[in-house]
Amino acid sequence: GQQVMQIPQYQHVQEGEDFTTYCNSSTTLSNIQWYKQRPGGHPVFLIQLVKSGEVKKQKRLTFQFGEAKKNSSLHITATQTTDVGTYFCAGYSGQAGTALIFGKGTTLSVSS
Amino acid sequence: NAGVTQTPKFQVLKTGQSMTLQCAQDMNHEYMSWYRQDPGMGLRLIHYSVGAGITDQGEVPNGYNVSRSTTEDFPLRLLSAAPSQTSVYFCASRQGPEKLFFGSGTQLSVL
Numbered sequence: 210g211q212q213v214m215q216i217p218q219y220q221h222v223q224e225g226e227d228f229t230t231y232c233n234s235s236t237t238l239s240n241i242q243w244y245k246q247r248p249g250g251h252p253v254f255l256i257q258l259v260k261s262g263e264v265k266k267q268k269r270l271t272f273q274f275g276e277a278k279k280n281s282s283l284h285i286t287a288t289q290t291t292d293v294g295t296y297f298c299a300g301y302s303g304q305a306g307t308a309l310i311f312g313k314g315t316t317l318s319v320s321s
Numbered sequence: 322n323a324g325v326t327q328t329p330k331f332q333v334l335k336t337g338q339s340m341t342l343q344c345a346q347d348m349n350h351e352y353m354s355w356y357r358q359d360p361g362m363g364l365r366l367i368h369y370s371v372g373a374g375i376t377d378q379g380e381v382p383n384g385y386n387v388s389r390s391t392t393e394d395f396p397l398r399l400l401s402a403a404p405s406q407t408s409v410y411f412c413a414s415r416q417g418p419e420k421l422f423f424g425s426g427t428q429l430s431v432l
Contacts, residue, residue, distance in 0.1 A: 218361070242420060251411060252364065254420035297364065299421075308354070308379055309421060313363035 213300055215312035222319055228285040230315035232298035241274055241281045241300040242309070252297060255283075288319050323347055327412050327424035334402040334431045342397040342427050344412030350422075352415045353395040357381065357408040358426075364411065370395055402431045 212235045222228050232241065240259045244252040256265055258274035258281060265272045271284040281300075285292055295314040301307050328343045346353065354369035356379075366379030370389040384406060386398040395414075399406060407430050413421040 215363075240418065244421075251423040251425050252413075252421070253423070257420065299364075308366050308369050308377070309415075310366065310380070311356070311364040313361065 213298060213310050213312040215298055215315055217315055218313065219316050220318070222288050222317070224290060224319050224321045225287050228288050228292070228317055230283050230296050230298075230317075232281045232283075232300075232312050234279045234300055237278050238300035239278075241278075241298055243272060243281075243283055244297045244299065244311075245294050246297065246314070247294045250294075255296075285317075288317070290319050290321055293317060293319050325412055325414055325422050325424035327410075327427050329427060330425065332427060332429050334399075334429065336403060336431060338402050339398070339400050340402065342399075342410055342412075342429075344395045344397065344424060345393050346395075346412075346414040346422070347393065348414065348416070348422065349392060350414035350416045351392065352417070353389065354379070354413050354421075355385070355387065355395070355397045356411045356413065357406075358411060359408050367397065367410075404431045407431045 214233045216231050242257045243255040246252045256272050262276045263274040269286045273282045295316045297311050297314045299309050299311040301309050325346045351372045355367040356364040358364050365381045367385050368387040370376045373392050376387050410427045412424040415421045
């Protein structure tokens with residue numbers, strides 16, 4: 210079945226440093242979604258990418274979808290302590306309405 | 322508009338006991354799903370439903386049953402709890418291929 214892999218599993222940065230997490234799928238994705246989970250909380254949707262090569266920005270966050278639609282990345286510029294949490298990518302291949310499969314997530318810690 | 326509501330928030334069971342985790346959404350979403358979250362394992366899909374009367378297995382379905390008699394409700398049943406089912410359980414719903422809305426989770430411990 211489809212697998213979604215994320216690296217790294219953990220990342221610690223100093224406040225102000227940049228951070229990137231990578232997501233790779235074993236199959237071509239129709240779209241990819243990113244979620245953030247704060248410690249003790251539930252996952253919250255950040256963004257969805259649909260088009261090959263798509264790049265979207267949300268303030269200091271930059272999301273990319275690969276040309277082959279099998280990989281994606283999330284880059285945070287100048288991290289802040291509010292960025293702490295676990296970032297998940299998720300995707301499904303095939304038709305809409307099928308199961309959304311999550312990567313294992315990247316847990317980001319930030320020290321000030 | 323409450324979104325996705327899960328009950329209970331915490332539960333402790335003894336091995337072999339049964340229980341039902343409740344999930345309800347008030348957004349008229351056709352798609353609902355259950356995930357479990359374990360340290361280092363991310364979110365793993367247990368069961369999902371694309372509409373009332375339709376359910377399907379996810380990645381880790383063994384030991385769990387579901388049913389979908391209404392659009393709003395999607396309960397998860399543990400028939401005979403095992404320590405391996407100690408986890409945090411999340412219910413989530415969405416409309417079509419759009420974003421998932423998650424409940425606040427149920428922390429389950431099986432002793």
